[in-house]
Amino acid sequence: MKMFKLRFFVSTAFAAVALLSIEVMAVDAANGKAGYVKHGCWQCHGFVGQGGIAGPKLAPEPMPLAAMNVFLRNTKGAMPPYMEAVLSNDDLADIHAYLLSIPKAADYKSIPLLNLP
Amino acid sequence: MDHKKSNTKVDRRQFLTGVIAASAATAANTIAPVSAADAPAPRAPSALPPSAKGAAAETGTPRDLARESARVKGIPGSDFMVDVIKSLGIKYLPSNCASSFRAIHESLINYGGNTMPEYLTCMHEESAVAMAHGYFKISGKPLLTLCHGTVGLQHAAMAVYNAWCDRVPVIVVGGNDLDAAYRPPGVPTFHSAQDINAIVRDYTKWDDTPVSLQHFSQSFVRAYKIAMTPPYGPVAISLDAGLQQEPMRDHGAKPYIPRYVPTAPPQGDTGAVKEAARLLAQAQNPVIAVDRAARTAAGVGLLVQLAELLQAKVIDMGGRMNFPKTHYLSSPPTAVNGADVIIGMELSDFWAVVNSFTDNGEHGGIGANGTRIKPDTKLISISSIDLNTKANYQDFQRFQVVDVPMAADAEATLPALIEAVKAAIPNDRKSAIAARGEAAKKTYAENKARTRQAAALAWDASPISTARLVMETYGQIKDLDWSLVASEGNVSNWPNRLWPMEKYHHWLGRSGGYGVGYGAPASVGAALANRDLGRFSVSIQSDGDLMYAPGVLWTAAKHKIPLLAVMHNNRGYHQEVMHIQRLSNFRNRVPNLGGDMGPVGTSIERPDIEYHKLAESMGWWAKGPIKDPAQLGPALKEAIAVVKSGQPALLNVWTQPR
Numbered sequence: 001m002k003m004f005k006l007r008f009f010v011s012t013a014f015a016a017v018a019l020l021s022i023e024v025m026a027v028d029a030a031n032g033k034a035g036y037v038k039h040g041c042w043q044c045h046g047f048v049g050q051g052g053i054a055g056p057k058l059a060p061e062p063m064p065l066a067a068m069n070v071f072l073r074n075t076k077g078a079m080p081p082y083m084e085a086v087l088s089n090d091d092l093a094d095i096h097a098y099l100l101s102i103p104k105a106a107d108y109k110s111i112p113l114l115n116l117p
Numbered sequence: 118m119d120h121k122k123s124n125t126k127v128d129r130r131q132f133l134t135g136v137i138a139a140s141a142a143t144a145a146n147t148i149a150p151v152s153a154a155d156a157p158a159p160r161a162p163s164a165l166p167p168s169a170k171g172a173a174a175e176t177g178t179p180r181d182l183a184r185e186s187a188r189v190k191g192i193p194g195s196d197f198m199v200d201v202i203k204s205l206g207i208k209y210l211p212s213n214c215a216s217s218f219r220a221i222h223e224s225l226i227n228y229g230g231n232t233m234p235e236y237l238t239c240m241h242e243e244s245a246v247a248m249a250h251g252y253f254k255i256s257g258k259p260l261l262t263l264c265h266g267t268v269g270l271q272h273a274a275m276a277v278y279n280a281w282c283d284r285v286p287v288i289v290v291g292g293n294d295l296d297a298a299y300r301p302p303g304v305p306t307f308h309s310a311q312d313i314n315a316i317v318r319d320y321t322k323w324d325d326t327p328v329s330l331q332h333f334s335q336s337f338v339r340a341y342k343i344a345m346t347p348p349y350g351p352v353a354i355s356l357d358a359g360l361q362q363e364p365m366r367d368h369g370a371k372p373y374i375p376r377y378v379p380t381a382p383p384q385g386d387t388g389a390v391k392e393a394a395r396l397l398a399q400a401q402n403p404v405i406a407v408d409r410a411a412r413t414a415a416g417v418g419l420l421v422q423l424a425e426l427l428q429a430k431v432i433d434m435g436g437r438m439n440f441p442k443t444h445y446l447s448s449p450p451t452a453v454n455g456a457d458v459i460i461g462m463e464l465s466d467f468w469a470v471v472n473s474f475t476d477n478g479e480h481g482g483i484g485a486n487g488t489r490i491k492p493d494t495k496l497i498s499i500s501s502i503d504l505n506t507k508a509n510y511q512d513f514q515r516f517q518v519v520d521v522p523m524a525a526d527a528e529a530t531l532p533a534l535i536e537a538v539k540a541a542i543p544n545d546r547k548s549a550i551a552a553r554g555e556a557a558k559k560t561y562a563e564n565k566a567r568t569r570q571a572a573a574l575a576w577d578a579s580p581i582s583t584a585r586l587v588m589e590t591y592g593q594i595k596d597l598d599w600s601l602v603a604s605e606g607n608v609s610n611w612p613n614r615l616w617p618m619e620k621y622h623h624w625l626g627r628s629g630g631y632g633v634g635y636g637a638p639a640s641v642g643a644a645l646a647n648r649d650l651g652r653f654s655v656s657i658q659s660d661g662d663l664m665y666a667p668g669v670l671w672t673a674a675k676h677k678i679p680l681l682a683v684m685h686n687n688r689g690y691h692q693e694v695m696h697i698q699r700l701s702n703f704r705n706r707v708p709n710l711g712g713d714m715g716p717v718g719t720s721i722e723r724p725d726i727e728y729h730k731l732a733e734s735m736g737w738w739a740k741g742p743i744k745d746p747a748q749l750g751p752a753l754k755e756a757i758a759v760v761k762s763g764q765p766a767l768l769n770v771w772t773q774p775r
Contacts, residue, residue, distance in 0.1 A: 037714065039707075040698040043691070043774055050575035050582060052609035052775035054695060057574055076477050076485070080702035108569040111576060113588040115569075116595060117617060 032098030035091045039082070049099050055079070059102035068096060191364020194330050195224035197372060198361065201334045203233055204374050205341050207261050207288075209252065209645065210234035211245040211672070213272075215265030217292025217308060220361035222263065234261060237645075237676050240668025242269045244638040246276035246351075248669070249287040251602060251642030254437075254625040255650070257413065259286040259344055260642075266293035266308050266355075270316045275632040280351045281320035282465070282512045283436070283629025284409055284501075286344030287351040288337075289317065295326070295357040305358075314353045319509045322350035328357070330365060331372040338375040347382040347412065347526040348501035385499055385523035385530035393460060393497045393521050394537030398546065400458035400495075402553070403429040404448075406470045408436035410462035410499075410527040414621035417441070419531040420462075426538055428554035435606075435613060436465060438624035443617045445561040446554070453490050460497040461519075462527035467498060468515040478703035497521040499530050512630065568614050580771040581746045583608035583685065584615070589746070590655060590683050591616050593753040597653040599623070602643035603636040604657035607692075608685050609775050612657065622652065633690075634665030637682075641673045644680035644765075653760065658682040658767070660721055660728065661690045667731060673765045674736025681760045682767040683753070684728055686742070687774045693719040694774070732767040741769025 036042060036049075044055030051057030055078075062068065069092060072082040082092075108114040198221055214222060226236055239245040242264045249260035264270045270291045280287045294300030294309040314324035323343045327333040333356070340352040365372070385393075397403045405424055411417045420440050424431045430448035431440045440447055453459055453471055461467045471494070475485045496519045503524035506513055523530065542550070572584035587608055600622045604612050618624050625643060628635035636659055644654035663670075663684070673680055694715035701708040701716070713720035729741035738759040740752050749770065756766035 038710075040694075040715075043695050043698055043715070046575055046578075046582070046773045046775065047580065048575045048578050050578070050773070051571070052583065052773070053606070054609075054775045057571070076475075076479060078475055078477065080478070080699045082702060083705050085705055086702065086707055105570075105573045105576060108566075108573040111573055113585075113592045114572055114615075116588075116592065 027093045027097035029094070029097040029101040031091075032094035032096065032101075035087075035095045036098055039087050039091070039095070041095065044079075048102050050105075059099040060104040062096060062099040065093060065096045068092065193220060193224055193228075193361070194333075194363050194365055195221040195361040196228045197330050197365055198333055198337075198356075199224045199229040201337050201374050202261060203229065205338070205377055206258075207234045208256075208258065208649075209237055210261050210263065211237040211239045211248040211642070212263040213239045213242050213245055213265070213269065215263075215269050215292060215308075216305065217266045217269075217294060217358050218263045218290070218356060218361065219292075220358065221290075221292075221356065224361075237672060239672050241666040242273035243276045243634060244641075244666045244669040244672065246273045246280065246287055246289065247635050247638035248642030248645070248672070250276065250280045250283065250285050250628075250635070251625065251639030251644075252646045253285050253287070253349075253642075254639075255600065255602070255622055255643045255646035255652075258646075259288055259341065261288045261290060264289060264291045266291050266313045267310050267316070268308055270313055270353075274317055275630075275634065276638070277317045277351050277353075278320045278510070279628045279630040279632045279635050281510075281630065283626065284347075284349045284463075285351070285629070286349040288340055288344060289321070289351055289353045290356050291353065292358055292361070293326075293355045294359070295355070296359055299359065313355045317351070317353050319507050320351070321353045322505060324353035324355070326355040326357070327360065329372075330360065333360065334372055334374045338377050341377060342380060346380040347529065348505045349412075350505060382526040382529040383501065383504065383524070384533060385525035387533070389521055389523045390530065390533050390537050391541075393499075393523070394534060394541040396458045396495050396497060396521065397427055397429070397460060397538055398541035398543070400427075400429075400456075401549075402456050403427050403458045403460070404432065404452050404456040405429050405460050405462070406432040406434065406453065406464060406467075407439040407462045407527075408434040408464045408466075409439075409626070410531075411437050411439040411621065412526075412528045416528040416531070417621055419528065419535065423531060423535050423538065425554075426535065426542070428550045428557065430557055432470070433613075434464065434466075434470070435610075435624070436463070436626045438618055438621050438626075441617075441619040442613060443619055445558040447561065448557075449564065451489075456490060456494055458495045458497065459490070460499070462499050463502070464498070464500060465502065465512065466514040467496070467500075467519065468517040471496065471517065472515075476699065478699075482703070495520045497523075499523045499525055499527045499534075501526045572611065572615060575773060577746060578773065579744050579746065580687070580773050581744065581749060582773050583775060584611050585746050586683065586685060586749070586770055586772055587611040587657070588615060589749045589753060590657075590681075592750065593757055594653060594655055594681075598651070599653045599655060600643065600647050601625070602647070602654045602656050602680070603627075603640040605636055605659055605662065607659055607687075607775060608657055608772075622647070633662050636662040638666065638669040640680055640682065641669050641678055641765075644673070645676070645678045648679055653681070653757075654679065655681045655683065658684045660684060660686040660688065660726065663728065664721070664726070667735075670732050670737055670765070670767075671735040677763055678765060679760045679763050680765045681753075681756055682732075682765070683756075684741070684767065684769050685772050686728065686769055687772050688722045688725065689713075689715045689720045689774070691715070691719075691774050727769070729767060729769040732765075732769075736765075738764055738766040739769065741767075742771050743768060744771045 045058045049059030245262045264273050291313045293313045325336040327336045344352045424446045430452040433440045471490045473487045498519040575582040640656035647654045697716035708716040711717035729739035732739035759766040
C-alpha cells in the first residue's frame with residue numbers, strides 16, 4: 001500500500017508540473033466536442049457532460065484541467081484511465097474547453113415538470 | 118419459423134395415415150353389425166394361404182392406426198388435460214404453436230372454448246414465457262405456456278431463467294413425442310428428446326414427465342402448487358404427444374383432478390425472529406435493505422410499519438416496489454455506511470449491499486473489493502432463496518456471512534417480526550428513535566432537491582436526456598392509475614428517483630437474470646393484466662431489448678393489449694459500449710469504432726432502426742424518431758389517447774446514452 005501511495009504521489013507531481021504549460025495552451029472547444037465523442041467520454045457522462053448512473057456530471061463547472069489530467073492518468077476507481085498515448089494532453093485540453101463551454105443548467109425550480117409532487 | 122412445421126414427407130405420411138385410418142374405421146363400422154352366421158361362404162383360395170404373421174401384417178390394424186382410430190372414437194386425453202387446467206383458473210396461455218402439442222392445442226380451443234385459458238398467439242417462446250413473467254408481477258396469478266419439445270423450449274430457456282432469478286412462477290409445458298418407436302420420423306424426431314425438461318432443469322423448481330392421464334392431473338396440480346409456494350419459481354412438464362392424442366383409458370377408476378390448496382409460505386424461526394428484533398430495537402442506526410421482500414401490496418404496508426416502528430432507513434434495491442419512494446425513510450444504497458444493524462430481506466445479493474466492487478482492472482484484471490460497512494455491523498437476513506438453490510447457476514451471488522440468517526419468506530415473517538420489535542423496544546429508546554426519524558426527514562428532503570437539480574442537467578439537449586424522457590412521460594400519465602411495467606434501469610433509474618412510486622403496481626422490478634429481451638414481452642404481459650384491472654401501462658423500452666423478439670408487438674396488437682412504449686433509443690448495446698471502452702483503456706488502446714459512435718460490435722446505427730415503422734407494421738400506433746425534447750410532450754399526448762382507446766402505441770425517442 002505504501003508503494004502504491006508513493007507511486008501515485010510521484011506520478012501526480014510529474015503530471016501537475018507537466019500541466020503547467022497546458023493551462024496556457026490555445027484550446028479549441030469545437031475540437032474538444034469532437035474529441036469528447038471520439039474518446040468515448042459521452043458513454044458514461046452523456047453528450048453534454050450531464051452525468052448519470054454510469055458516471056458523474058462533468059459539466060457545467062468541470063474540475064480544473066490540471067486536476068482532470070492527473071485524475072485521468074492515475075485513476076484507480078470506477079473511471080478507467082486515459083493515458084497520454086490514448087488521449088494526448090492537447091486533446092484533453094480541447095475536451096476540457098468544450099466542457100467549460102457548456103452553459104449552466106436552469107434551476108430545477110424553474111422547470112414545472114421537475115416540481116410535480 | 119420452418120422449424121415448427123413438419124416437412125412434406127411427414128405431412129404426406131400423416132395425411133395418408135389419416136386417410137387409411139378413416140377408411141379402416143368406415144369399413145369396420147359397416148362390417149361390424151353383420152353377424153358371422155350371415156356372412157357369405159369364403160371363396161376357394163387361388164394360392165397358398167399366408168402365414169399367421171403375414172396375415173396379421175396384411176389384414177390387421179397397425180398399432181398406430183389403431184391409435185388414430187381410437188382417438189377419433191374415444192374421449193381425447195387432451196380434453197381431460199383441459200379439464201385439469203381449467204380447475205386452476207388459469208386465464209391466459211401465451212404460446213407459439215407447434216405440432217408436438219397439437220392435440221392439447223385443439224382441445225383448448227375447441228373442447229375448452231378458448232377461454233380460461235385463452236390462447237394468445239406468440240411469435241417466439243421467449244416472448245410467451247416473458248409475457249407470463251410480466252403478467253404474474255401484476256396479477257399474482259401464474260400463466261401456462263406450451264412449448265415445442267426441444268427447439269421451442271430452447272427458445273424459451275432464457276426467459277425461464279429470468280423468471281427463476283426473479284422468483285416468478287410460470288408453468289411451462291413442453292410437447293414431446295416420447296415413444297421413439299412410434300413418433301413420426303423426420304422433423305418430429307429432431308424435435309423430441311428423452312428428457313426435454315433437462316433443458317431447463319437447472320433453473321426450474323420442479324419438473325415431471327407424466328405417463329398417464331392420472332399422472333398428468335397430479336403432476337399439473339403439483340406443478341402449480343410448487344410454483345406458487347414462496348419462493349416462487351417456474352416449473353416444467355414434458356407432455357407426451359401420444360398421451361395427448363390417445364383416448365382416455367379406464368384403469369379401474371376414472372382419473373380424478375386433485376383439489377389445489379395453497380401452501381402456507383415458510384416463516385422465520387421464532388427464536389431467530391426474537392433475536393433479530395432485539396438487535397434492531399437496540400440499534401443506534403438500523404437499516405432495512407429489501408429487494409423482493411414485498412410479494413404483494415400488503416407486503417409494502419408491512420415494511421412501512423416496521424420501518425416507522427424503528428424509524429430505520431430503507432434501501433429498496435428495486436426487485437419489486439417494496440417501499441414508497443415518497444416516504445422520508447426511503448434512502449439510497451449509501452445508507453448502509455453508518456449502520457450498526459442491517460436487516461436484509463429477500464436480497465438477491467447481500468454481499469453487494471454491504472461491499473463494493475470496482476471494475477478498475479487492478480489485481481490482474483479482476484478488480485477491487487472493499488467493505489461499505491463498519492466491521493462490527495450486525496447483519497440479519499430473511500430470505501427464501503436459501504430454500505431454493507441449484508448447483509449450476511449461481512444467482513445467489515458471493516457468500517456473505519450473516520449473524521442471524523433465516524431461511525424464510527420475508528413477507529410471511531414480517532408480522533411476527535413487527536410484533537417482536539414492538540415488544541423489544543425499551544421505553545428509554547423511544548425518544549432516540551423518534552429523533553432518528555426527524556433526521557431522516559431532513560436528509561430525504563435534501564436528497565430530493567439534489568436529485569431534481571441533477572435531472573435539470575441537459576434538460577434541453579438533443580438527443581433527449583433520459584431525465585427529460587422520464588419526466589415528460591410522467592407529466593402526461595400522473596393523473597392516471599399508472600403502472601410502469603418495464604424499465605431496465607438504463608435511464609439512470611430516473612423513474613425510481615423522480616416518480617412518486619407508492620403502490621405495488623407502480624414498479625415491477627427488472628428481469629431477474631438480466632437476460633436482455635425481457636422488457637418488451639414482459640411489458641405486454643403486465644399490460645394484459647393491467648388491462649383487466651383498468652390500469653394504464655407504460656414501459657421505457659430499450660432499443661436492443663426490443664430487437665430480440667419484436668414479434669411480441671404483433672401479439673399486443675392482435676390481442677388488443679393497450680401499452681404505451683416510450684423508447685429509450687440510444688442506438689447501441691450501451692453497457693457493452695462502455696465495457697469495450699473500459700477494456701481498451703485498461704490495455705492502453707484506442708477502441709476501433711468502425712465509423713460508429715461505439716466500439717465495433719456494440720452500436721445499433723447505420724442503418725438506424727425505424728422502430729416506429731416496425732411497430733406500425735405490426736398494428737401499433739407509432740411516431741418517431743423524436744429528437745427534439747419540445748416535441749416529446751405533444752407526441753406523448755397523442756400516444757396516450759390511442760392507448761386509452763385500447764390500442765398499443767410506441768414513440769421512438771432518440772436519447773442520451775444513460
